[in-house]
């Protein structure tokens with residue numbers, strides 16, 4: 001038997017970059033979390049401890065901060081593209097760069113200082129925006145945008161029946177239930193030139209509208225409807241992957257207290273939960289290459 005080195009990459013995970021832009025007394029905040037991972041001609045670092053090809057992860061952290069100052073941080077996808085291209089073009093040993101960014105939203109606290117200052121924020125209860133960019137020295141670039149922690153609920157319009165049963169099945173069919181989930185979604189851009197800000201808000205709108213407008217016979221059906229809505233509405237997207245936990249809401253039995261419960265009071269269970277995952281894509285979507293790695 002011979003031992004060989006398998007696929008490997010290395011980088012700095014979760015460099016938290018907060019940038020404040022001052023427009024007089026009106027401040028703007030960008031709060032991102034940058035993870036870079038590089039791979040290429042660097043086997044010797046693992047095999048013999050030769051670090052010649054290794055650009056330190058500490059340098060990768062510094063680069064994220066320096067680029068935030070030099071180029072600003074607007075759309076996270078554009079910032080990730082900038083970093084990924086920088087590593088591949090400046091380091092001969094780096095054949096491939098993967099840059100993942102999360103963005104956390106802040107809302108302005110609507111008060112003003114005596115001279116009109118506006119510099120107070122509250123962390124938004126909104127979802128986290130995400131992206132994953134790959135850039136390879138063969139010239140291929142892939143861009144995924146996404147979101148996570150988007151919690152949604154339909155208080156009716158959801159059924160679940162007609163399912164397979166065996167000797168362990170106790171679930172009763174229902175024609176009206178609460179459907180709640182915490183959406184994690186990622187969508188693949190056809191090119192690296194999408195207008196990423198507008199695209200993000202429109203995809204988010206498609207997901208929410210399809211969730212609300214679909215009369216659901218299962219979370220699986222709702223998932224497909226959400227992905228389909230994005231693909232039919234947004235030409236710049238060719239694939240959507242969704243992970244949606246079924247956040248079960250069980251009507252509480254109130255009969256011990258002499259009370260009925262006409263689907264009014266629910267117990268929101270946190271675990272276990274059903275986990276529904278799926279990809280929806282254009283049948284002529286270009287090859288994904290390493291986009292999902």
Ligand SMILES: O=c1[nH]c(=O)c2[nH]c(=O)[nH]c2[nH]1
Nearest residue numbers: 160171217218219220246274
């Ligand atoms: O929408 C659902 N899909 C399932 O696969 C499932 N399984 C289950 O127990 N409840 C549900 N609900």
